[in-house]
Amino acid sequence: MTWPAASLVARGALYSAVALVGAYILFLLALLLVVLFRAGSLRARRAASAGIRPALEAALVEFLAGGTDDSVFRRYIRTHPADIAESILLFQTTVGGSARDRLCGLALDLGLVHQWCEEGRRRDVIRRRAAFASLAFACVYEPCRRVAGDLLLDALNDGDEEVRLSACQGVLLAGGEDQIEQLFALAIQPNLLTRIALTEDLRRHALALAAGPVREALRNGDTPRVRATLEILVAWERAIPLEELREFLEHRDRDIRVLAFRLASFVTVNYESRLALVRSLHDADAGIRGLAIIAVGRQKMTEAIPELALCLRREGLEEARHAAAALAAMPPQGWGALEELSGSRNLVTALAAGEALARARAEA
Amino acid sequence: MAELSVVLSFMVVVLVIALAAFAAAGFDALLKGCFELRRSLRATSYDFGSVLLKSPIVPGVSVIFVPPDASPESRALVRRLLDLHFGRHELVLVLDGPGQVELERWVQEFHLSRQERVVPEGLPTAAIRGCYLSSDPIRLLVVDKQPGGVADALNAGVNAAQYPVIGLVDREAEFIPEFLLRLIRPMLGDWDRTVAVCGVAPPPPAPGLAGRIGAIEWLRLWLARCAAFSAWNKLLPVPGACMLVKRDAVRSVGGFRAGATELFLDLHAAGSANGSRWRIAFLAAPVSFRPAAATWDDLRRQVIDDQQQVAAALRQLGPGAGREFLGLFSIRGLRPLLETAAYVLAAAGWITGLVHPALAALVLVTSAGAGIVISMAAVVLRELAAPSGMAPAALAALCLTAIPENLGYRQIRNLWLIAGFFGVPAVPKQNRGRAVEDRAPAMETRKKQ
Numbered sequence: 001m002t003w004p005a006a007s008l009v010a011r012g013a014l015y016s017a018v019a020l021v022g023a024y025i026l027f028l029l030a031l032l033l034v035v036l037f038r039a040g041s042l043r044a045r046r047a048a049s050a051g052i053r054p055a056l057e058a059a060l061v062e063f064l065a066g067g068t069d070d071s072v073f074r075r076y077i078r079t080h081p082a083d084i085a086e087s088i089l090l091f092q093t094t095v096g097g098s099a100r101d102r103l104c105g106l107a108l109d110l111g112l113v114h115q116w117c118e119e120g121r122r123r124d125v126i127r128r129r130a131a132f133a134s135l136a137f138a139c140v141y142e143p144c145r146r147v148a149g150d151l152l153l154d155a156l157n158d159g160d161e162e163v164r165l166s167a168c169q170g171v172l173l174a175g176g177e178d179q180i181e182q183l184f185a186l187a188i189q190p191n192l193l194t195r196i197a198l199t200e201d202l203r204r205h206a207l208a209l210a211a212g213p214v215r216e217a218l219r220n221g222d223t224p225r226v227r228a229t230l231e232i233l234v235a236w237e238r239a240i241p242l243e244e245l246r247e248f249l250e251h252r253d254r255d256i257r258v259l260a261f262r263l264a265s266f267v268t269v270n271y272e273s274r275l276a277l278v279r280s281l282h283d284a285d286a287g288i289r290g291l292a293i294i295a296v297g298r299q300k301m302t303e304a305i306p307e308l309a310l311c312l313r314r315e316g317l318e319e320a321r322h323a324a325a326a327l328a329a330m331p332p333q334g335w336g337a338l339e340e341l342s343g344s345r346n347l348v349t350a351l352a353a354g355e356a357l358a359r360a361r362a363e364a
Numbered sequence: 365m366a367e368l369s370v371v372l373s374f375m376v377v378v379l380v381i382a383l384a385a386f387a388a389a390g391f392d393a394l395l396k397g398c399f400e401l402r403r404s405l406r407a408t409s410y411d412f413g414s415v416l417l418k419s420p421i422v423p424g425v426s427v428i429f430v431p432p433d434a435s436p437e438s439r440a441l442v443r444r445l446l447d448l449h450f451g452r453h454e455l456v457l458v459l460d461g462p463g464q465v466e467l468e469r470w471v472q473e474f475h476l477s478r479q480e481r482v483v484p485e486g487l488p489t490a491a492i493r494g495c496y497l498s499s500d501p502i503r504l505l506v507v508d509k510q511p512g513g514v515a516d517a518l519n520a521g522v523n524a525a526q527y528p529v530i531g532l533v534d535r536e537a538e539f540i541p542e543f544l545l546r547l548i549r550p551m552l553g554d555w556d557r558t559v560a561v562c563g564v565a566p567p568p569p570a571p572g573l574a575g576r577i578g579a580i581e582w583l584r585l586w587l588a589r590c591a592a593f594s595a596w597n598k599l600l601p602v603p604g605a606c607m608l609v610k611r612d613a614v615r616s617v618g619g620f621r622a623g624a625t626e627l628f629l630d631l632h633a634a635g636s637a638n639g640s641r642w643r644i645a646f647l648a649a650p651v652s653f654r655p656a657a658a659t660w661d662d663l664r665r666q667v668i669d670d671q672q673q674v675a676a677a678l679r680q681l682g683p684g685a686g687r688e689f690l691g692l693f694s695i696r697g698l699r700p701l702l703e704t705a706a707y708v709l710a711a712a713g714w715i716t717g718l719v720h721p722a723l724a725a726l727v728l729v730t731s732a733g734a735g736i737v738i739s740m741a742a743v744v745l746r747e748l749a750a751p752s753g754m755a756p757a758a759l760a761a762l763c764l765t766a767i768p769e770n771l772g773y774r775q776i777r778n779l780w781l782i783a784g785f786f787g788v789p790a791v792p793k794q795n796r797g798r799a800v801e802d803r804a805p806a807m808e809t810r811k812k813q
Contacts (some may be wrong), residue, residue, distance in 0.1 A: 014725050032744050039752075190556070234421075
């Protein structure tokens with residue numbers, strides 16, 4: 001390539017690059033204008049919200065205290081429906097009973113429930129989530145439930161997880177007994193967040209669930225489902241009658257065993273399960289032995305005192321402390337064993353036994 | 365002379381093409397980051413904080429912290445870590461070979477008393493000298509160990525941790541007390557696949573030109589190295605980030621060999637090697653940030669620190685993982701070098717008349733010009749993806765800062781980046797990945813003893 005030709009190419013390349021960079025900068029400047037306009041309107045909206053929110057919240061407090069004046073809400077419902085809705089939802093966790101009904105009634109009177117129903121049918125997932133979160137709260141109130149119809153039930157199959165969760169919570173709060181089984185089935189699906197969110201709401205139906213769906217899920221044999229069911233049972237911390245805990249105390253899956261031992265601390269256990277608990281005090285897994293010691297102590301199984309004393313003699317300090325605590329929970333035989341062991345030559349045994357005995361006597 | 369001119373011109377042309385490719389890759393990463401940010405912000409609307417706080421099903425988190433000393437700053441940071449809001453969590457404070465005075469200071473500050481405790485020996489570390497618990501109602505476990513370096517101390521923390529998830533906090537991070545609740549959520553959504561979560565957001569810009577340039581740097585970092593890398597499942601922690609990592613995953617890669625960046629590189633490498641579908645999630649929420657640079661000194665220190673961290677991590681990569689992070693290596697290691705070389709050659713060639721002025725000008729357009737585009741794009745794309753709530757005037761000023769940033773600061777920054785990348789000290793090699801009987805510390809430490 002000759003020098004003039006190279007010069008021409010270089011110049012051409014430079015002009016093209018400058019044009020390209022210039023075009024990008026112009027395009028970005030145009031976008032910047034859009035962004036600036038949006039930022040301005042967003043700030044203006046926030047400022048307007050900040051201006052009226054204290055008045056709305058004060059009016060809501062008065063309304064919930066028994067007042068009948070809803071003129072403030074009617075004044076702003078056309079211009080600031082979102083602020084009113086947010087103010088109402090702010091109180092959802094702080095009020096209950098008739099006050100909650102009044103709050104839901106206000107939302108219905110102001111047309112917010114109808115608006116939430118419409119938004120719940122939209123394709124925009126953000127709006128749908130907000131709508132169902134609001135409906136889940138409002139549907140505690142029967143007239144709101146009638147307006148929503150089957151919307152919450154339909155949303156149980158929504159593609160978005162948060163919409164599904166809101167719908168589940170709405171159905172549970174509305175006391176939909178017929179759907180409890182369906183919701184429990186959702187809770188034992190692999191998604192941990194769904195399980196966590198639903199477990200607390202399902203707690204009040206624990207006994208009803210334990211009689212049917214829980215038993216079915218435990219018998220099903222599908223390890224992840226069994227694990228999920230046991231997790232829920234452990235989280236409920238309720239003395240639910242479980243027929244066959246032994247199977248899970250000796251399960252091949254360690255996670256299931258761990259959950260079963262934690263469950264054994266507060267559920268009623270039958271003879272077979274008690275035997276399994278005592279056997280587990282000799283388990284090869286130190287973690288399982290530790291859990292078994294705790295469970296035996298909580299169940300106050302005096303027949304296991306010799307095994308607990310053995311654990312106190314041969315385990316490491318932490319397990320020995322658990323064994324000593326378990327013995328301390330079973331006076332007078334347990335205390336007798338502790339007195340004997342506190343004089344042991346084994347320093348760990350003597351320390352753990354002495355500590356537990358002193359604590360138990362101080363508490364007694 | 366003509367031959368020299370041809371050679372010089374050819375070299376400049378090659379460098380210009382390389383710079384254009386880097387600029388295109390940078391812009392592509394920003395776009396990718398913008399879409400990913402938008403997607404991830406739309407993916408969740410609620411944090412379920414109150415539900416997660418109360419639920420016993422949520423896995424517990426052991427936050428591990430290795431303080432460099434017992435200074436008031438370190439103790440204040442530990443206090444802040446003790447104030448975290450979470451259902452089941454503990455702080456494992458690992459003291460890496462503290463002196464008697466230093467240990468006493470920790471004991472007095474947190475009313476520690478020695479407790480006999482067996483620390484599992486999952487990862488090889490230097491010997492544990494003792495464990496301490498506080499008599500105050502705080503969930504603190506202090507592990508006093510023989511000196512072995514930060515990685516060794518982190519591994520001791522993993523061994524001592526009682527919960528299945530490990531929490532890590534960058535030393536410079538400013539974090540909110542609820543960050544554990546926010547970070548655990550992506551993990552719960554996909555527990556089997558998600559092995560780690562990293563959360564960070566840009567800090568509010570500091571006033572002044574240095575502050576605005578620092579803010580633009582942060583936006584580029586957040587969009588490209590956080591959001592875009594997350595979309596490509598190559599996320600690495602950035603300065604100021606808070607992280608959660610599954611303890612089993614840490615153990616499966618043999619523990620820490622240096623800091624969090626190296627751990628994440630190992631997790632990526634292990635995920636690719638065993639064909640698993642491990643995922644490291646990114647939480648683009650204001651849970652944690654590094655304080656904004658307010659002065660030129662802050663800016664220089666932050667740039668060099670970050671560059672050294674990246675360089676140290678990239679240098680130790682094997683061939684497989686190295687290929688995966690070739691882009692990062694090129695942008696952080698090669699680009700500043702090539703760009704500086706291009707400036708020097710173009711300037712020298714233009715002055716001596718060996719390079720056509722148009723070609724020399726082309727270097728400026730493909731570096732500084734493209735840089736202005738990228739910086740402006742970072743500001744605009746961030747606002748499109750996740751509005752910051754800044755005032756319009758401040759936003760416009762930030763966007764226009766792209767011009768002085770690329771006409772002066774950029775060229776100096778290149779020198780800082782080169783110094784940071786090639787001036788990084790060698791990281792002591794750790795005896796990791798296998799159980800050792802004598803519980804020896806890091807190899808370098810053993811040599812010193």
